Amino acid sequence: MNQTLSIDGARLYRTLDALGAIGGFEDPHSGLRGVCRLALTAADGAGRRHVVELMRAAGLEVRIDQIGNVFGRRAGQNDRLRPVMMGSHIDSVATAGRFDGCLGVLGGLEVIRTLNDAGRSTLRPLVVAFFTDEEGARFGTDMLGSAVATGRIPLKDAHALRDRQDLSVRDELAAIGFLGTDEPRLEAPYAYLECHIEQGPVLRTAGVDIGVVTGVQGICWHELSIVGRSAHAGTTPMSLRADAGVAAARINLALREMVASGRFGPEFRATMGVIAPYPGLVNVVPGQVTATVDLRDPDTALLDAAEAAIIAFYAEAARLEGVTIQHRRSARTPYVAFDADIQRRVAEAADARGFSRAAIVSGAGHDAQELSRLCPAGMVFVPGEFDGISHNPRELSTERQCADGVNVLLDVACALAEQAATLEELS
Amino acid sequence: MNQTLSIDGARLYRTLDALGAIGGFEDPHSGLRGVCRLALTAADGAGRRHVVELMRAAGLEVRIDQIGNVFGRRAGQNDRLRPVMMGSHIDSVATAGRFDGCLGVLGGLEVIRTLNDAGRSTLRPLVVAFFTDEEGARFGTDMLGSAVATGRIPLKDAHALRDRQDLSVRDELAAIGFLGTDEPRLEAPYAYLECHIEQGPVLRTAGVDIGVVTGVQGICWHELSIVGRSAHAGTTPMSLRADAGVAAARINLALREMVASGRFGPEFRATMGVIAPYPGLVNVVPGQVTATVDLRDPDTALLDAAEAAIIAFYAEAARLEGVTIQHRRSARTPYVAFDADIQRRVAEAADARGFSRAAIVSGAGHDAQELSRLCPAGMVFVPGEFDGISHNPRELSTERQCADGVNVLLDVACALAEQAATLEELS
Numbered sequence: 001m002n003q004t005l006s007i008d009g010a011r012l013y014r015t016l017d018a019l020g021a022i023g024g025f026e027d028p029h030s031g032l033r034g035v036c037r038l039a040l041t042a043a044d045g046a047g048r049r050h051v052v053e054l055m056r057a058a059g060l061e062v063r064i065d066q067i068g069n070v071f072g073r074r075a076g077q078n079d080r081l082r083p084v085m086m087g088s089h090i091d092s093v094a095t096a097g098r099f100d101g102c103l104g105v106l107g108g109l110e111v112i113r114t115l116n117d118a119g120r121s122t123l124r125p126l127v128v129a130f131f132t133d134e135e136g137a138r139f140g141t142d143m144l145g146s147a148v149a150t151g152r153i154p155l156k157d158a159h160a161l162r163d164r165q166d167l168s169v170r171d172e173l174a175a176i177g178f179l180g181t182d183e184p185r186l187e188a189p190y191a192y193l194e195c196h197i198e199q200g201p202v203l204r205t206a207g208v209d210i211g212v213v214t215g216v217q218g219i220c221w222h223e224l225s226i227v228g229r230s231a232h233a234g235t236t237p238m239s240l241r242a243d244a245g246v247a248a249a250r251i252n253l254a255l256r257e258m259v260a261s262g263r264f265g266p267e268f269r270a271t272m273g274v275i276a277p278y279p280g281l282v283n284v285v286p287g288q289v290t291a292t293v294d295l296r297d298p299d300t301a302l303l304d305a306a307e308a309a310i311i312a313f314y315a316e317a318a319r320l321e322g323v324t325i326q327h328r329r330s331a332r333t334p335y336v337a338f339d340a341d342i343q344r345r346v347a348e349a350a351d352a353r354g355f356s357r358a359a360i361v362s363g364a365g366h367d368a369q370e371l372s373r374l375c376p377a378g379m380v381f382v383p384g385e386f387d388g389i390s391h392n393p394r395e396l397s398t399e400r401q402c403a404d405g406v407n408v409l410l411d412v413a414c415a416l417a418e419q420a421a422t423l424e425e426l427s
Numbered sequence: 428m429n430q431t432l433s434i435d436g437a438r439l440y441r442t443l444d445a446l447g448a449i450g451g452f453e454d455p456h457s458g459l460r461g462v463c464r465l466a467l468t469a470a471d472g473a474g475r476r477h478v479v480e481l482m483r484a485a486g487l488e489v490r491i492d493q494i495g496n497v498f499g500r501r502a503g504q505n506d507r508l509r510p511v512m513m514g515s516h517i518d519s520v521a522t523a524g525r526f527d528g529c530l531g532v533l534g535g536l537e538v539i540r541t542l543n544d545a546g547r548s549t550l551r552p553l554v555v556a557f558f559t560d561e562e563g564a565r566f567g568t569d570m571l572g573s574a575v576a577t578g579r580i581p582l583k584d585a586h587a588l589r590d591r592q593d594l595s596v597r598d599e600l601a602a603i604g605f606l607g608t609d610e611p612r613l614e615a616p617y618a619y620l621e622c623h624i625e626q627g628p629v630l631r632t633a634g635v636d637i638g639v640v641t642g643v644q645g646i647c648w649h650e651l652s653i654v655g656r657s658a659h660a661g662t663t664p665m666s667l668r669a670d671a672g673v674a675a676a677r678i679n680l681a682l683r684e685m686v687a688s689g690r691f692g693p694e695f696r697a698t699m700g701v702i703a704p705y706p707g708l709v710n711v712v713p714g715q716v717t718a719t720v721d722l723r724d725p726d727t728a729l730l731d732a733a734e735a736a737i738i739a740f741y742a743e744a745a746r747l748e749g750v751t752i753q754h755r756r757s758a759r760t761p762y763v764a765f766d767a768d769i770q771r772r773v774a775e776a777a778d779a780r781g782f783s784r785a786a787i788v789s790g791a792g793h794d795a796q797e798l799s800r801l802c803p804a805g806m807v808f809v810p811g812e813f814d815g816i817s818h819n820p821r822e823l824s825t826e827r828q829c830a831d832g833v834n835v836l837l838d839v840a841c842a843l844a845e846q847a848a849t850l851e852e853l854s
């Protein structure tokens with residue numbers, strides 16, 4: 001293998017720009033151009049057709065499955081071997097930038113283009129994939145396409161999901177011409193690689209070029225219903241109050257103290273994102289509050305312990321304020337560890353190119369965590385400017401940051417694609 | 428004076444019921460009948476005409492001023508002496524019960540009826556008054572009519588106020604037939620008395636019949652704008668957060684600690700009623716929070732000290748959370764003390780009738796605080812059931828509770844109405 005093969009960073013960035021122009025809008029707040037390609041909308045269809053054309057222009061054989069996942073395949077020297085797959089998603093939230101997901105898909109395409117330009121083939125086939133509705137912003141279920149591909153969600157259930165206008169996934173796939181015919185259950189690739197923006201400030205703040213992603217945090221969400229008594233802020237003595245807002249404040253600060261205690265590990269994160277008092281008037285003691293708690297931890301046992309601790313504190317806060325607190329667990333996903341060998345390869349590729357690197361846990365969900373049930377999977381993170389802001393038109397990774405990540409993707413994909421047939425493949 | 432003269436509690440309660448049926452609605456939550464007589468609506472007009480008819484039927488001479496305040500006058504033996512005025516308001520919030528305000532007006536009417544039935548006259552004239560738009564729920568300025576009557580708000584400014592449909596006070600007064608011709612600046616009565624529901628739980632909880640109102644709390648309102656950084660709840664390390672929601676929680680608990688410290692006196696009250704995080708999503712660290720602080724204290728110096736203390740804490744919370752906190756003082760009214768002689772008379776009347784009594788500070792504003800700039804003024808509070816809930820169809824004072832308060836009103840009004848001419852009145 002030619003060690004000096006590198007991708008064309010300028011071409012990659014132009015390709016990101018071109019896809020970002022599809023479904024583009026001008027953000028009224030910032031004046032910046034943003035992206036709105038909600039899954040299976042006309043804009044998503046246009047983006048899909050654009051990427052399919054780029055795949056075909058790069059010589060890839062394009063197949064579409066019944067959940068609309070798209071796979072562009074480049075033959076290997078031994079085309080019966082399982083492929084190395086690179087992928088992500090091109091659907092977006094309503095107020096997105098042009099990097100989230102697209103970097104993984106167009107980065108995979110750039111790897112193919114680079115090999116094509118160099119006249120290089122690989123032992124194993126290479127596949128560039130984009131999966132349907134990773135964001136979940138329209139139909140309510142994130143990582144939908146990859147979850148169907150790996151069998152976690154039945155196709156029938158996925159097809160039946162409906163958006164707020166009561167339009168179904170199946171009908172909308174058909175409407176944009178991406179209701180494919182391939183079986184959605186994916187044959188296990190040899191490995192799955194995903195290059196993605198970090199969507200957080202860690203790498204940029206530390207001045208690190210490449211994030212070696214060790215896994216995806218476990219997540220636990222609670223919806224809280226806190227019920228006290230609405231009362232006049234002037235006429236009600238403090239001793240006779242049952243202030244649901246104060247109870248929520250106590251829980252918010254308890255989360256902060258749980259983090260500070262270190263009891264739940266250095267990567268434990270806790271957030272109260274929703275705080276909605278009723279009636280929400282200056283001179284009325286809040287009688288009810290709806291709030292949410294978001295707990296994350298890469299250690300499942302510590303996440304369990306944190307959840308138990310905050311549930312115990314709900315009872316304490318209820319007692320202190322004379323309110324009732326009910327919680328509903330609205331989400332719970334375990335920690336997903338990425339393949340150790342792929343992590344090592346990502347780290348070595350970064351070192352070989354002179355990039356600084358750091359191990360990092362993904363706080364957000366990604367298609368790679370679905371694929372990890374099927375095959376060895378791993379991710380390469382690149383830093384983002386502006387504290388890594390994402391799901392926002394200000395989302396920005398520089399040409400250099402994107403190119404560094406995709407060069408690592410190139411190196412690891414090519415090395416894996418040269419791995420000889422396994423015993424299973426030979427049988 | 429006949430010490431055994433007492434009002435007809437059943438008649439009073441029937442009269443409250445009859446007025447409460449005007450503008451009545453069925454509360455969809457409770458199935459209870461509520462009252463909606465927002466100021467200067469057709470329902471308020473109907474309520475006004477109903478009360479004017481009751482006044483005339485009781486022999487009162489009715490006059491209406493240019494802000495729509497209504498005065499029903501009963502001649503005194505010496506009709507040149509300044510009158511003893513009893514009053515309150517009959518406008519309501521949108522989701523009211525039938526006691527707030529109405530008890531003071533119909534209680535005054537009941538005093539007149541009682542004197543009529545007994546064939547009793549008084550040395551001084553008696554006046555029953557209701558003032559326009561005490562609630563401020565439609566045109567945004569509470570105690571509007573009484574503030575014009577006492578000169579705090581110019582008539583022109585009051586007439587120019589507009590509701591959300593851009594309808595003006597002046598036009599709406601004319602539309603319901605209550606744009607009177609009398610000068611709105613009121614000649615000082617000899618005294619002003621107002622019987623009112625407590626709108627809080629203190630008297631009922633303590634099992635006390637009569638509240639001797641010492642004054643109206645000073646009020647200080649702040650609107651807070653807390654600005655941190657919105658960030659992904661999964662990807663953003665705790666150390667890199669600027670969580671506006673946590674800053675708001677710290678302020679809310681600081682208010683609670685200020686109360687518990689006792690530094691601002693036993694009557695100090697502090698409330699965060701509005702807490703509105705942006706974007707308010709389960710997995711996003713709140714980047715901005717709008718919140719309100721409501722401080723009340725009967726001691727103006729202590730209220731000043733409390734305001735200074737919470738402003739100092741804003742800076743501390745901003746430092747702790749890495750956010751900015753701006754506050755705007757949206758209201759500041761000083762403590763209003765009611766006349767000491769009237770307080771003494773209310774207490775003695777309660778004692779003479781065998782009612783239990785307690786001194787109480789009003790946490791809400793009332794027309795009496797406006798009138799107190801013009802003449803000696805005082806209030807009689809009666810307890811409310813259900814923790815004194817008010818501005819709600821559940822608002823309820825029993826027939827007995829209402830009758831007790833109006834009997835005290837009768838005693839104090841009659842005693843004051845027998846006070847001989849002052850030197851000023853003789854000159």
